[in-house]
Amino acid sequence: MSQTNTKYNDSIVKGFIISALVWGVASMSVGVLAAFQMVYPELNFTQYFSFGRIRPLHTNAAIFGFALSIIFATAYHLIQRLCRVRIWSDSLAKIHFVLYNLSIVLAAITLPLGLNQSKEYAELEWPIDLLIVVWFVIFIVNFFATIFTREEKQLYAAIWFYIASFVTVPILFIVNNLSVPVSLTKSYSIFSGVYDANIQWWYGHNAVAFVLTTPFLGLMYYYFPKHIKQPIYSHRLSIIHFWSLIFIYIWAGPHHLLNTPLPEWLQTTGVAFSVMLWMPSWGGMLNGFLTLTQAKEKIKTDAILKMMLVGITFYGMSTFEGPLLSIRAISALGHNTDWIVGHVHSGTLGWVGMMSFAAIYYLVPRMWNTNLYSEKLANVHFWTATLGILLYIVSMWVSGITEGSMWRAIDSKGFLQYPNWIQITEVLKPFRFARGVAGALYLSGVFVMIYNIIKTIRNADSGFQEVDLRVKEQGGNV
Amino acid sequence: MKLFDILLDWFSGFTDQWEKQGVKFTVYTTIAVLIGGIFELIPPFFISRTAVPIQGVKPFSPLELAGRDIYQKEGCNNCHTQMIRPFKWEVDRFDPSKSYGRDGYSKAGEFVYDHPFLWGSKRTGPDLAHESQIQPSYAWHKTHLINPRDTSPGSVMPAYPWLFEEKATLNVKEIIDHMRGLSKVGVPYTEEDYISAERELAAKTEGDALIAYLLKLGKDTAELSKSIQ
Numbered sequence A: 001m002s003q004t005n006t007k008y009n010d011s012i013v014k015g016f017i018i019s020a021l022v023w024g025v026a027s028m029s030v031g032v033l034a035a036f037q038m039v040y041p042e043l044n045f046t047q048y049f050s051f052g053r054i055r056p057l058h059t060n061a062a063i064f065g066f067a068l069s070i071i072f073a074t075a076y077h078l079i080q081r082l083c084r085v086r087i088w089s090d091s092l093a094k095i096h097f098v099l100y101n102l103s104i105v106l107a108a109i110t111l112p113l114g115l116n117q118s119k120e121y122a123e124l125e126w127p128i129d130l131l132i133v134v135w136f137v138i139f140i141v142n143f144f145a146t147i148f149t150r151e152e153k154q155l156y157a158a159i160w161f162y163i164a165s166f167v168t169v170p171i172l173f174i175v176n177n178l179s180v181p182v183s184l185t186k187s188y189s190i191f192s193g194v195y196d197a198n199i200q201w202w203y204g205h206n207a208v209a210f211v212l213t214t215p216f217l218g219l220m221y222y223y224f225p226k227h228i229k230q231p232i233y234s235h236r237l238s239i240i241h242f243w244s245l246i247f248i249y250i251w252a253g254p255h256h257l258l259n260t261p262l263p264e265w266l267q268t269t270g271v272a273f274s275v276m277l278w279m280p281s282w283g284g285m286l287n288g289f290l291t292l293t294q295a296k297e298k299i300k301t302d303a304i305l306k307m308m309l310v311g312i313t314f315y316g317m318s319t320f321e322g323p324l325l326s327i328r329a330i331s332a333l334g335h336n337t338d339w340i341v342g343h344v345h346s347g348t349l350g351w352v353g354m355m356s357f358a359a360i361y362y363l364v365p366r367m368w369n370t371n372l373y374s375e376k377l378a379n380v381h382f383w384t385a386t387l388g389i390l391l392y393i394v395s396m397w398v399s400g401i402t403e404g405s406m407w408r409a410i411d412s413k414g415f416l417q418y419p420n421w422i423q424i425t426e427v428l429k430p431f432r433f434a435r436g437v438a439g440a441l442y443l444s445g446v447f448v449m450i451y452n453i454i455k456t457i458r459n460a461d462s463g464f465q466e467v468d469l470r471v472k473e474q475g476g477n478v
Numbered sequence B: 001m002k003l004f005d006i007l008l009d010w011f012s013g014f015t016d017q018w019e020k021q022g023v024k025f026t027v028y029t030t031i032a033v034l035i036g037g038i039f040e041l042i043p044p045f046f047i048s049r050t051a052v053p054i055q056g057v058k059p060f061s062p063l064e065l066a067g068r069d070i071y072q073k074e075g076c077n078n079c080h081t082q083m084i085r086p087f088k089w090e091v092d093r094f095d096p097s098k099s100y101g102r103d104g105y106s107k108a109g110e111f112v113y114d115h116p117f118l119w120g121s122k123r124t125g126p127d128l129a130h131e132s133q134i135q136p137s138y139a140w141h142k143t144h145l146i147n148p149r150d151t152s153p154g155s156v157m158p159a160y161p162w163l164f165e166e167k168a169t170l171n172v173k174e175i176i177d178h179m180r181g182l183s184k185v186g187v188p189y190t191e192e193d194y195i196s197a198e199r200e201l202a203a204k205t206e207g208d209a210l211i212a213y214l215l216k217l218g219k220d221t222a223e224l225s226k227s228i229q
Helices: A001-009 A010-036 A053-081 A092-108 A126-148 A157-176 A193-210 A214-228 A234-250 A253-257 A265-296 A305-325 A327-332 A339-368 A375-410 A421-458 A469-473 B002-017 B024-039 B061-071 B089-095 B138-146 B172-184 B191-201 B207-214 B219-228
Strands: A179-185 A186-189
Touching: A001 A214, A010 A053, A010 A092, A010 A339, A010 A421, A053 A092, A053 A126, A053 A157, A053 A339, A092 A126, A126 A157, A126 B024, A157 A193, A157 A214, A157 A234, A157 A305, A157 B024, A179 B172, A186 A234, A186 B172, A193 A214, A193 A234, A193 A253, A193 B024, A214 A234, A214 A265, A214 A305, A214 A339, A234 A265, A234 B002, A234 B024, A253 A265, A265 A305, A265 B024, A305 A339, A305 A375, A327 A339, A327 A375, A339 A375, A339 A421, A375 B089, A421 B191, B002 B024, B061 B172, B061 B191, B061 B207, B138 B207
Parallel strands: none
Antiparallel strands: A179 A186
């Protein structure tokens, strides 16, 4: 163990784990506040915490604060192990860490001030965008330099998914953020109207693909087999679903713009590819499940494995729901409603959240060289999170479908049955309240995890018990 | 199944090679991603019918533009859409005065000067694409923005009293800079517009501007539609 500690740079991994915890709590707390604001408008404290300003704060902190921190922590961890070399440059990694967190801090300051360019998941104004480009370049130089200096010939499947993410995100980010600055805090998109919408949702949908999906599949491909000490079920399956996933995902954006003035052929292409996407997505899910069948006796006792199981299940569910919602008739009902909010959160809370927690529980004992303080608390976290997600999506399904149905309800004379908007809002309030409770439940689980981790870290260097199983079982030849 | 196996053997013959060559793998991954992106993003710019400006759609006046900035600043687009879909129930709800004849839904040409577009993705409050034809009263909007519950009991919209406070008076120079920026991306502002801005913006608050913007939404197309009728 001591040998590997000196060979690899683990402090960068530790740094990103802590930044994930900080931004995770921040984003989810803001999310809970936003959820209750939609029932009790009095909770819009001052202009800085009114819903319109904190909603982008919630999404940015969750996607780019929490999820990206997890992605970087795992990327730095697994790339060194899978390439069997130390990260190419320690100082570049450190600069990346500092500038990255600086950009998230700036986001947390500027968004409540109302400085945003109004593009979903790309709200940050141009100076922060430039800062992001700087640290992203620093990161990918370091990441790819590590790959190119590797000592292991074969690039394992986990790395493919990270590579795909790190080449695609800059393309999406730069094109969608092209704008003309008019002052330090204000810019206008160079695209307008329909074109702007098309480019925004090409970006927006692929942020889901290449920030919230592919890196987490890579995470699954590494930590899942590592944890259960069994190889991934099928290498063949990973090949097909990787290449088809990245090829098809990029086309799916226009399903966000169905029944708008976007050209018809583009909408149809978006729908067709969205439906096709179901197959590669389930390829990943099946590879996960089939791998799990090799270790099913461990599910009962192991919180990490339970989290991965629920994570993969929600990946399967939300990638089934996605193509479903992209079908025109269903989009007509679900678009713009709470159903979509539920769909997104089944992916983020279920898939991204659970896989992230699993990775944290896997990494913390190993990085701080000690054992987890309490398996029991990890199980408590698992159950609060799972119940939280279920309550969240069920309340949003009911709310969204009710909402969509009430909008379109026509009476026997052909007039709108609910012409008064508030009438519909009132019906939805109990479900939206339940959503807030669900979010609070999920957040409380995160607090349990943080307590558990602080206790664990206090015990640092007491010696991590588990031995690398590949060494043990295969006679130390790896 | 046999055919599929042959195909898979053939394909993994290549990928097995790429997996050993980092550069090649990265390049092919990038190509796989670019194909769909290029196909979707480039052609719309060259298909002229994608966004034909509807005759009579005018750029935002300085005050309306200032209001649009406030709309973006407060994140109104997080709860209000500006996209009426071509369904009877949406047209009935968001074009109750039939200002747009039979076709009360949103058209591409209405958005040619929108940098960025503000269609939104969540309709917690009603759609605002044609708000000028639904609620044309300045006084109503002011009351509603200061406290939404005063005009609409049960509403969950935040209150925006600060928009009408004295410190929310507009900065004229800033808005002229914004107009000059927009002219660089194709909004046809003229020198006269910059000169008239000073007069139009004098002593106006952010709230006044926001209402001016709301009362512009859908106005041009409604006028066009009336002139045709």
